[in-house]
Amino acid sequence: MFSRDTWKEIFETIQKNKLRTFLSGFTVALGILIFVSLVGLTNGLQNTFNKFFSDDASNTFYLFAGRTTVPYKGYKSGRQIEFDNSDLVDIEENFPLFMEYVTPRITRSALVKYKNESNNYSTRAVAPSHQHAEKTIIMRGRYLNEQDVKNRTKYAVIGRLVEQDLFGTEDAIGKYVDVGGSMFKVIGVYQDDGGDDEERRLYLPYTTRQLIEKNTDKVDQMIVAFKPEIGYAGAMAFDKSLDKFLREKKYISPNDQQGIFIRNVADQLKQNQQFASVLAYIGGFIAFGTILAGIIGISNIMVFVVKERTKELGIRKALGATPRSVISSILLESVFITTISGILGMIIGIAILSSLGEKLEDFFITNPFINTGLAIFATVILILFGAIAGYIPAKRAASIKPIVALRDE
Amino acid sequence: MIEIKDLHKSYKMGSNSLHVLKGINFSVEEGELVAIMGSSGSGKSTLLNILGMLDELDEGSYTLDGVPIVNLNETKAANYRNKFLGFVFQSFNLINYKTAMENVALPLYYQRMPRKEREEKSLKYLDQVGLKEWATHLPSELSGGQKQRVAIARAMAAEPKVLLADEPTGALDSKTSYEVMDLIQKINDQGNTILIVTHEPDIANMCKRIVHLKDGIILEDKKVKQVRAAAYV
Numbered sequence: 001m002f003s004r005d006t007w008k009e010i011f012e013t014i015q016k017n018k019l020r021t022f023l024s025g026f027t028v029a030l031g032i033l034i035f036v037s038l039v040g041l042t043n044g045l046q047n048t049f050n051k052f053f054s055d056d057a058s059n060t061f062y063l064f065a066g067r068t069t070v071p072y073k074g075y076k077s078g079r080q081i082e083f084d085n086s087d088l089v090d091i092e093e094n095f096p097l098f099m100e101y102v103t104p105r106i107t108r109s110a111l112v113k114y115k116n117e118s119n120n121y122s123t124r125a126v127a128p129s130h131q132h133a134e135k136t137i138i139m140r141g142r143y144l145n146e147q148d149v150k151n152r153t154k155y156a157v158i159g160r161l162v163e164q165d166l167f168g169t170e171d172a173i174g175k176y177v178d179v180g181g182s183m184f185k186v187i188g189v190y191q192d193d194g195g196d197d198e199e200r201r202l203y204l205p206y207t208t209r210q211l212i213e214k215n216t217d218k219v220d221q222m223i224v225a226f227k228p229e230i231g232y233a234g235a236m237a238f239d240k241s242l243d244k245f246l247r248e249k250k251y252i253s254p255n256d257q258q259g260i261f262i263r264n265v266a267d268q269l270k271q272n273q274q275f276a277s278v279l280a281y282i283g284g285f286i287a288f289g290t291i292l293a294g295i296i297g298i299s300n301i302m303v304f305v306v307k308e309r310t311k312e313l314g315i316r317k318a319l320g321a322t323p324r325s326v327i328s329s330i331l332l333e334s335v336f337i338t339t340i341s342g343i344l345g346m347i348i349g350i351a352i353l354s355s356l357g358e359k360l361e362d363f364f365i366t367n368p369f370i371n372t373g374l375a376i377f378a379t380v381i382l383i384l385f386g387a388i389a390g391y392i393p394a395k396r397a398a399s400i401k402p403i404v405a406l407r408d409e
Numbered sequence: 410m411i412e413i414k415d416l417h418k419s420y421k422m423g424s425n426s427l428h429v430l431k432g433i434n435f436s437v438e439e440g441e442l443v444a445i446m447g448s449s450g451s452g453k454s455t456l457l458n459i460l461g462m463l464d465e466l467d468e469g470s471y472t473l474d475g476v477p478i479v480n481l482n483e484t485k486a487a488n489y490r491n492k493f494l495g496f497v498f499q500s501f502n503l504i505n506y507k508t509a510m511e512n513v514a515l516p517l518y519y520q521r522m523p524r525k526e527r528e529e530k531s532l533k534y535l536d537q538v539g540l541k542e543w544a545t546h547l548p549s550e551l552s553g554g555q556k557q558r559v560a561i562a563r564a565m566a567a568e569p570k571v572l573l574a575d576e577p578t579g580a581l582d583s584k585t586s587y588e589v590m591d592l593i594q595k596i597n598d599q600g601n602t603i604l605i606v607t608h609e610p611d612i613a614n615m616c617k618r619i620v621h622l623k624d625g626i627i628l629e630d631k632k633v634k635q636v637r638a639a640a641y642v
Contacts, residue, residue: 005524016506315502318463320491320519320567322484399483403463406502 010333020308021337024301028338028382029345031294035287035378036349036370042283044353044360044368049276051366053269055194057133059100061239062263063222063246072253081250081259085210085217088127091224094245098238100227101129104206104219110180112202114166121162123179123202125209133223134192136203141173141188148205155208156184159199160191179204182212226266235266287378294382299389302334306393313397314405323398327391334390335383342379350375410474410571410602411437411460417468418455429455431625433469437571437604442597442635444613445606447622453606454575456622460604461494461573462486474570491519495564499576501556503548509535509559510544516567534562538592554585561592565601572596572603578612590615590638611636 014021065081083104091102106125111118124130131143139160148155156179163172163186172186179202192198210216226238243262244254252259306313313326353368360368397405418430429452437443447453458464459471462481471478473493481489495516496502503512513531522530535541538558540551548556557577564572574593578586590612597603597617605616613619614636621629 005518005521008524009518012511013506311502312504315504316515316519317483317487318461318490318496318502319516319563320487322487322519324484325519401464403458406463406498 006329006332010329010336013329013333014337020301020305024298024305024334024386025337025341025344027294027297027301028386029341029348031290031297031382032342032345032375032379033349033352034290035294036346036375037352038283038287038290039374040349040353040368040370041360041365042280042287043370044356044365045279045283046276047366047368048361048364049272052272053265055192055198056135056265057225058265058269059225059228059235060133060265061224061226061242062265063224063242064261064263065220066258066261068252068256068259070253070256070259072256073251075251079259081252083219083222085219087222087246087249088219090245090249091222091242095238095242098226098230098234100225101127101132102222102224103127103130103133105130105221105223106206106209106219107221108180108209110202111178112162112166112180113178114172114175117166117168118178119162119165121159121200121202123156123204123209125204125206127206129225130203130223133225134194134198136190136192139189139191140171141186143188143190144203144205149207152207152211153205154182154184155187155205157188157190157203158186159201160189161196161199162202163189165200180212232266232270235264239264239267291378291382295385295389298334298338298382298386302330302386302390303393305334306330306390306397310397310400310405314400314402314407317398317402318406323395326398327394330394330397331387331390335387338383338386342383346375346379410439410441411435411604412472413460413469415469416456416459416466416471418452418459418464418466429625430459430466433625433627435620435627435630437602439602440597440600442594442603442617443605444616444619445604445622446608446610446613446619447628448608450624451622452625453608453622457573457575457604457606460571461496462490487519491516491567493570495567495569495572497557497560497564497572497574497577499579501548501553501560501580503556503559503563505548508545508547509540509551509562512548512559513563513566516563520567531562531566534566535559537565538562552585553581554588557581557585557589558592561589561596565596570602572601574603574605576606576608578607578609583611584642586612587638587641591642594635594638 063083065083068077068079068081071077088102088104092099103126108123109120110123112121126144127149128144128146136143143157144155156177158172166177172189175186176183177186184204206219224242226235230238239262243260246260247254250260316326350370353370356368358366413433413435416430416433419426419428433456445453445456455464459466462478478489510528510531513534514527517527517530532541532544535544538561540555540558543551543555551559578589581589593603594615607613614633615638617635618632620627
């Protein structure tokens with residue numbers, strides 16, 4: 001079946017029937033190409049969604065305080081709600097089962113100077129656990145620690161680009177920078193995947209910032225992280241009870257939309273993932289449809305090919321071709337064409353995807369890719385169905401009496 | 410060489426059954442050149458198809474070169490056809506995308522002959538029919554007579570026991586017909602057994618024996634004095 005002579009005969013048939021070869025090859029190659037592209041683009045879309053969230057931790061709530069809009073328990077509306085250090089302690093004490101860590105964040109813009117270089121940067125006064133919430137990566141030195149918070153040290157952790165701006169090639173560690181009039185010692189340099197803006201910041205101990213601001217105990221914003229093991233449902237429950245707890249403590253009406261606001265990253269992530277996976281299902285459905293269309297296409301062509309060759313097959317049978325050799329020559333021919341063109345379509349598809357890279361980022365598609373296993377699986381499926389689609393008419397043609405086949409005009 | 414006893418064959422045409430061959434007894438010796446004659450519908454082509462194992466008989470027996478041809482499945486029939494029989498058709502039945510040489514080599518391919526040998530042999534047979542220079546031409550580039558000669562070369566290449574020709578001159582003008590008959594006579598002169606189905610008396614007279622068929626039975630079976638086709642070429 002696989003002798004050199006058989007293959008030579010097949011190659012000759014293929015060579016001399018170029019249109020037929022082209023049609024079936026093109027159908028298969030196009031089917032696989034579209035399948036690979038569609039799946040790849042859907043994956044690229046999901047990449048974009050994941051990227052929105054990947055540079056920060058996703059098990060966090062961001063707590064914002066605002067101005068009340070509803071009078072409640074004797075308090076007038078229009079009251080400015082503020083968080084303070086006692087809230088941090090209370091949250092920590094009341095939700096030990098849910099909570100992983102809590103960190104304040106006081107954001108101030110400040111003019112930062114080193115020698116002759118100066119620039120305006122945003123500073124964030126935080127607790128040490130803020131490093132996890134922001135996924136800050138320490139390149140050199142260290143991050144803030146509990147001792148810094150306790151002792152109100154004038155230490156700063158600066159972004160990679162801050163160091164580049166102010167220090168040039170110099171090593172910033174151990175140097176003193178002027179942050180809005182106070183001298184801070186640089187103890188660490190960090191990087192962040194979130195982009196350039198994220199690397200143009202300084203992190204200070206929040207207690208130090210409070211000391212500078214007339215020893216206040218107010219904090220702008222709090223970030224609460226829940227234990228990942230409580231899951232999505234647990235996070236939603238935690239979100240609710242945290243909201244309730246703070247409203248009671250701050251005398252805010254449960255109906256007030258403005259007084260306090262919790263941004264639930266887990267919920268947002270979940271919603272986006274759902275959106276992305278719906279898109280993936282749609283993409284997958286269309287891709288599956290393409291494969292199906294490819295299978296139907298190749299089946300049609302095989303039926304046509306066998307029909308067209310009925311007389312030739314009759315001649316071959318009169319000359320001594322056995323049904324087996326008739327079937328195997330049709331099948332080998334079709335499998336050979338579908339394999340070659342299937343692989344070709346797959347390679348072109350993968351090449352297109354990898355050449356795209358970040359070029360389609362404007363369309364929310366980042367690094368489109370297809371799992372090679374899936375691409376090969378789809379190709380094999382198409383080849384397999386091409387073979388089955390060829391086998392049925394080939395078997396019928398092989399069982400037609402040669403005298404009937406010869407009469408076919 | 411061929412031994413047929415009490416052969417019956419009918420075709421189903423819808424609800425009707427058409428009895429085409431109604432008891433044929435017939436034998437052919439080695440080296441004979443037999444013409445089977447009859448008007449259309451007399452059953453001559455059916456007889457040839459059964460002899461060629463392209464069709465099955467309903468009743469009776471058929472022995473070819475001492476081998477009883479019974480209970481043939483398609484594979485066995487294909488092997489017998491390949492080993493015992495060569496076919497020449499009225500419409501030539503060459504494969505149109507293969508060159509003359511490749512067409513002649515095709516039965517040898519099914520005999521699993523190595524490629525080189527196949528090519529040598531098919532060239533030899535093309536040479537015998539005078540078409541060696543046309544070996545690389547496609548059937549579409551050949552005239553009717555040339556096509557039939559290629560078909561004869563193809564039938565002979567497998568070195569069959571019997572050559573079966575169904576109206577080999579039916580699609581040719583008389584001059585070309587005689588050329589083809591001349592070729593067939595020469596092949597017969599070499600000792601090959603040949604059966605020709607024809608309805609043309611002048612072609613039948615170029616054979617050595619004429620079997621007349623009418624309405625599914627043999628009307629007449631006589632030896633004739635062969636007219637050499639070479640005289641007309």
